Every structure is written in structure tokens, then in C-alpha cells.
Amino acid sequence: MTTRASRLTLRTIALGYLGLLVAAPVGLVCYRTFEHGIGPAWDAVTTPDAIHAFKLTILMVIVAVPANTVFGVIMALALVRHRFPGRALVNAAIDLPFAVSPVVIGLALILVYGQGGWFGSWLAEQGIQVIFATPGMILATMFVSLPFVVREVMPVLREIGTEQEQAASTLGASGWQTFWRITLPAIRWALTYGVVLATARALGEFGAVSVVSGKLQGQTETATLFVENQFHQFNLTGAYAASFVLAMLAIGTLLSMNLLNRRRGAD
Amino acid sequence: MGISVQNVSKHFGDFAALTDVSIDVPDGSLTALLGPSGSGKSTLLRVIAGLESPDAGTVCISGTNATALPAQKRDVGFVFQHYAAFKHLNVHQNVAFGLKIRKRPKAEIDRRVDELLELVHLSGLAQRYPTQLSGGQRQRMALARALAVEPKVLLLDEPFGALDARVRKDLRIWLRRLHDEVHVTTIFVTHDQEEAMDVAEQIVVMNDGRIEQVGEPRDLYEHPANEFVMSFVGPVNRLGDELVRPHDIEVMLEPNGTTDEAMIDRVVHLGFEVRVEFTLNDGRQAWAQLTREEADALELEQGQIVYVRTDRSRAFTGS
Numbered sequence: 332m333t334t335r336a337s338r339l340t341l342r343t344i345a346l347g348y349l350g351l352l353v354a355a356p357v358g359l360v361c362y363r364t365f366e367h368g369i370g371p372a373w374d375a376v377t378t379p380d381a382i383h384a385f386k387l388t389i390l391m392v393i394v395a396v397p398a399n400t401v402f403g404v405i406m407a408l409a410l411v412r413h414r415f416p417g418r419a420l421v422n423a424a425i426d427l428p429f430a431v432s433p434v435v436i437g438l439a440l441i442l443v444y445g446q447g448g449w450f451g452s453w454l455a456e457q458g459i460q461v462i463f464a465t466p467g468m469i470l471a472t473m474f475v476s477l478p479f480v481v482r483e484v485m486p487v488l489r490e491i492g493t494e495q496e497q498a499a500s501t502l503g504a505s506g507w508q509t510f511w512r513i514t515l516p517a518i519r520w521a522l523t524y525g526v527v528l529a530t531a532r533a534l535g536e537f538g539a540v541s542v543v544s545g546k547l548q549g550q551t552e553t554a555t556l557f558v559e560n561q562f563h564q565f566n567l568t569g570a571y572a573a574s575f576v577l578a579m580l581a582i583g584t585l586l587s588m589n590l591l592n593r594r595r596g597a598d
Numbered sequence: 599m600g601i602s603v604q605n606v607s608k609h610f611g612d613f614a615a616l617t618d619v620s621i622d623v624p625d626g627s628l629t630a631l632l633g634p635s636g637s638g639k640s641t642l643l644r645v646i647a648g649l650e651s652p653d654a655g656t657v658c659i660s661g662t663n664a665t666a667l668p669a670q671k672r673d674v675g676f677v678f679q680h681y682a683a684f685k686h687l688n689v690h691q692n693v694a695f696g697l698k699i700r701k702r703p704k705a706e707i708d709r710r711v712d713e714l715l716e717l718v719h720l721s722g723l724a725q726r727y728p729t730q731l732s733g734g735q736r737q738r739m740a741l742a743r744a745l746a747v748e749p750k751v752l753l754l755d756e757p758f759g760a761l762d763a764r765v766r767k768d769l770r771i772w773l774r775r776l777h778d779e780v781h782v783t784t785i786f787v788t789h790d791q792e793e794a795m796d797v798a799e800q801i802v803v804m805n806d807g808r809i810e811q812v813g814e815p816r817d818l819y820e821h822p823a824n825e826f827v828m829s830f831v832g833p834v835n836r837l838g839d840e841l842v843r844p845h846d847i848e849v850m851l852e853p854n855g856t857t858d859e860a861m862i863d864r865v866v867h868l869g870f871e872v873r874v875e876f877t878l879n880d881g882r883q884a885w886a887q888l889t890r891e892e893a894d895a896l897e898l899e900q901g902q903i904v905y906v907r908t909d910r911s912r913a914f915t916g917s
Contacts, residue, residue: 494678494682495683495685497676497678497682498676498678498684498743499695500649500669500670501648501669501670501674501675501744502670502695502696502744502746503670503671503696503699503700503747504696508699512695516686
């Protein structure tokens with residue numbers, strides 16, 4: 332009896348927590364989005380500014396996520412399989428984006444790449460503007476979404492060990508073949524999860540991007556900045572509708588990665 | 599010559615895993631590397647496979663100097679203690695791996711894989727994944743995978759070490775027969791002297807990163823080069839500086855001039871074999887191995903005074 336009661340309590344707490352913190356707000360966003368039918372919502376997210384904002388957000392994801400995926404796998408392999416000087420430092424540095432507030436990251440980028448920053452004046456001479464422009468926003472997005480793939484892949488690499496790879500090499504596989512045929516399939520679930528998390532983070536990034544973007548409507552405004560802007564302008568339908576699209580993008584990523592894996596996978 | 603290792607040394611940090619090791623393994627033979635853990639036997643095997651590079655020395659495989667070749671170019675089949683099965687591939691795909699890497703035509707791969715699965719008695723399990731197999735089946739799959747590429751040499755690193763006793767005995771008989779069929783030069787690593795004696799034609803006894811003795815199983819047992827080999831390849835009693843095998847001790851009821859008086863501490867019946875533990879007058883303890891018939895004829899029991907003959911003992915000087 333006690334077990335049944337405690338199980339019920341646990342379930343209620345878990346569901347209640349999720350419901351209050353996640354389901355209710357997200358559900359309400361859905362509700363508000365379509366409160367006046369699909370028409371107004373559709374109109375709100377198809378204005379030129381909105382479309383530009385979504386395109387910019389997707390650009391951030393398209394650059395930052397693949398870069399961090401490739402870097403993440405290389406970094407995870409280096410950290411798990413090799414001992415090199417400064418390894419502990421690198422390992423700790425990867426968690427910085429988790430530890431430091433995104434706003435601080437944005438400010439730090441300005442200090443390095445902004446006017447009067449380390450590289451700012453040199454870059455300006457080359458005619459490259461980083462801060463208050465797309466490159467700076469991409470850098471900020473890459474920074475905040477950096478740890479996910481590394482941190483998801485590392486424990487799995489540690490767990491699978493190196494014997495399968497050694498076996499592959501004795502069977503004549505080159506390093507590259509071994510990676511594609513043995514290592515990658517072994518880490519693919521962790522990699523998928525890391526990519527999904529990094530994508531979600533890149534889609535939703537606000538603080539760091541906000542600082543380095545300058546928030547120029549229709550120019551350096553990403554979807555999250557667009558939502559904030561609409562909210563401040565009391566265009567609630569626009570804010571809700573854009574939020575809804577963002578949520579759908581994230582869920583879409585999750586589903587497509589899952590699907591991709593199942594098609595390839597054998598388990 | 600199948601495999602020739604000359605003056606190989608290997609350090610891991612301060613630890614000398616191999617010190618100036620040289621062995622020759624004849625073409626087509628079945629050789630065991632036998633030694634306690636930490637003796638360097640696995641390291642030697644991995645150096646031959648190219649999974650470790652030696653600090654000094656050379657490795658020749660089939661007359662070619664392979665020292666500088668990476669594992670992938672050495673044409674060796676390697677079987678790991680913990681199978682190293684490719685978990686995301688089924689049995690057929692595991693065995694086909696090396697052939698696919700070599701870009702053989704699909705029909706040829708399928709035919710060869712079927713043949714090999716037949717050889718290792720896994721024909722019906724081609725579509726299973728490694729997690730759906732028992733330990734013995736996984737190891738046979740690993741063996742088929744290693745043999746698929748027709749390696750010049752087959753290297754097995756404690757291949758039966760992770761299996762339970764019954765399966766282990768079955769598999770070693772099976773390995774012996776397999777070797778008679780495929781005749782590939784084979785080296786296997788083991789810490790189990792009985793396994794080495796059972797399977798191998800030649801045994802290399804290793805200790806502390808060095809080779810203690812190389813020889814046929816019987817030769818090692820009967821003419822051990824030193825104390826280590828004698829005590830590692832079979833049971834021994836130590837009587838002062840001398841070593842004697844328990845089955846070389848004679849137990850008698852009357853003294854005859856070459857015997858010592860002893861009191862029986864315990865008589866243990868182990869089926870066909872009887873183990874007689876005794877203490878000599880000077881306090882040294884030892885045990886003798888008798889057959890059941892011998893023990894029954896003597897009617898031995900605890901506390902009895904007997905006379906033991908230990909003159910087939912052996913002393914090794916300088917070791």
C-alpha cells in the first residue's frame with residue numbers, strides 16, 4: 332500500500348512540476364498564437380521583418396551547429412583518447428559557456444572584436460565588421476552552443492573503449508575508415524542528442540546575440556530578438572506566433588534527428 | 599619463418615614491459631605465450647600485431663620486416679579477450695568487415711562469410727547482433743572475423759579468459775582442431791599453463807618482460823630451465839633449495855635408507871587423484887600426489903607416520 336501511495340505521490344510531483352514549468356507555458360503560447368485563428372498568426376510571422384529574423388536564426392544554426400558538431404567530436408576524441416599538456420585546462424574551458432552568463436559572453440566578444448578591441452581595428456581595416464553584424468552573432472551562437480556535443484560524446488567514447496577500433500585496424504581499416512564505420516556508429520546516439528541540444532540552444536539564444544547584434548530590425552534581428560521586440564511593441568500575436576514557430580523548429584530538429592538515426596540504425 | 603621477433607624492448611613510462619625479447623615462431627605452428635599477469639606476454643602479442651610499437655628491436659612476419667608497418671598493413675588476425683565485437687553490426691556484417699574494407703565483390707564476401715560461419719558453427723546466427731550471443735559464440739564470431747581476411751598470422755590475446763570453465767575447455771579443443779584445418783601460424787596468450795599445454799605445439803614462458811624458456815610442452819615440464827618455469831608449468835613442493843613435483847614423491851610404510859620420516863597431516867580424495875599432505879621431522883611441509891589405488895593399498899590416514907622419498911627433486915642454481 333505504501334509503495335502504491337508513494338508511487339502515486341512521485342508521479343503527481345513529477346507531472347505537476349513538468350506541467351507547471353513546461354507544459355502550461357508552452358500550451359498557453361500555442362493557445363494565444365491561434366486565439367484569433369490561423370490568419371493573424373500567419374500574417375504576423377510572414378512580415379518581411381519576421382521572415383528575415385527566421386532566416387537569420389536558421390543561418391546561425393546552420394553555421395554554428397555543424398561547426399560545433401565537427402569540433403565537438405574532434406575535441407571529445409582528443410580529450411578521451413589522448414594525454415596532452417593543458418588537457419585539464421581545455422576540459423575546463425569547454426564548460427565556460429555553461430558557467431558564464433550569455434550577456435557576459437556577448438560583452439567579451441565586443442571587447443575582442445569590437446571597435447577598440449584586440450582584433451577590432453585590424454578587422455575594420457580589412458573591411459570586416461564583426462560586432463553589430465552577422466559574424467559577431469554567429470560567433471556568439473557558436474560560443475554558447477559549444478559544449479553540448481563534446482559533453483554528450485565524451486562519456487560514450489570512454490565507455491566503448493578502443494578495442495573495437497583496434498580490431499578494425501587489424502582487419503585493414505584505415506584511421507578514417509575506422510572512424511566512419513566503427514567509432515561514429517558507436518557514438519551516434521550521443522552525437523544526435525548533442526546536436527539536438529546544440530540546435531535548441533542556437534535557436535533559442537538570446538543574451539549573447541542580443542548584446543553583439545545591436546538589434547537592428549530587419550538586419551541583425553534573430554527570431555528571439557524579434558519575439559522580444561514584438562512583445563515590447565505590444566504586438567502579442569506576433570510575439571506568440573514567432574515563439575510558436577521557434578518551438579516547432581526545435582521539435583522538428585528532434586524528430587528528424589531521431590528519424591535519421593532509426594533509418595541508419597540497427598538497434 | 600612465420601614470425602621472428604628480435605631484441606624487442608618496450609617501456610610504459612618507468613615500467614619495462616619487455617626487455618630484449620627474441621622469439622621465432624615456425625610457419626604454420628601453434629605457439630602459446632605463457633606467463634603470469636604483468637609478464638609482458640600481451641604486450642609482445644600487441645607488438646607483433648602493430649598495436650604497440652616497440653622502443654627497440656624488429657618484428658618480421660613471413661620474412662618481411664614489419665616493424666614500421668601499422669596494424670592495418672600487417673595482415674594479422676587479432677582476437678581480443680573481450681571479443682571487441684562491432685556492436686552495431688550483426689554476425690554476418692562483423693565477419694564481412696575486413697573483406698568489405700578490401701572491397702571484394704559482394705557475392706564473394708557472402709560466400710566467404712557463409713563458409714567461415716560454418717567453420718565456427720554459427721551458421722544459423724548470421725543475422726544476430728553481438729548482444730544476442732553468448733560469450734563463446736561471440737569469441738567464435740571474432741575468430742571468424744579475424745580469419746576472413748586470410749591473415750598471415752593469427753594472434754589471440756587470452757581468447758578464452760572471459761569465458762567460464764566448461765566453455766573454455768570446449769573452445770580450446772575446438773581451437774586445436776581448427777588449427778589443424780586452417781594451418782595458419784598462430785600465437786595465443788594465456789596465463790593458464792594447462793591451457794597452454796593442451797593447445798600449443800610450442801610454449802614460450804615469460805616472466806617480468808623476459809623470456810624464461812621456449813620449448814615443447816613436455817620438454818618444459820620435464821626439463822624446466824629454472825625455478826620459475828618449473829613452478830609455473832606445474833605444481834611443486836619446495837624443500838629447502840630444492841623443488842619437487844608432488845607426483846615425484848614416493849610414500850612408503852617402511853624406511854629404506856633414501857627416505858625421510860614424515861607424519862601425515864591430511865589425506866584429500868580428489869576423485870582419481872589423492873593428495874597426501876605431510877610434515878617432515880624438521881618441520882618442512884609438502885604434499886604428494888598419489889593415485890587412488892596407491893593410496894588405498896597403503897591405507898593412509900591422518901596422523902600416521904610414513905616414509906617419503908623425495909630424491910627426484912631438483913635444485914636450480916643462480917635463479
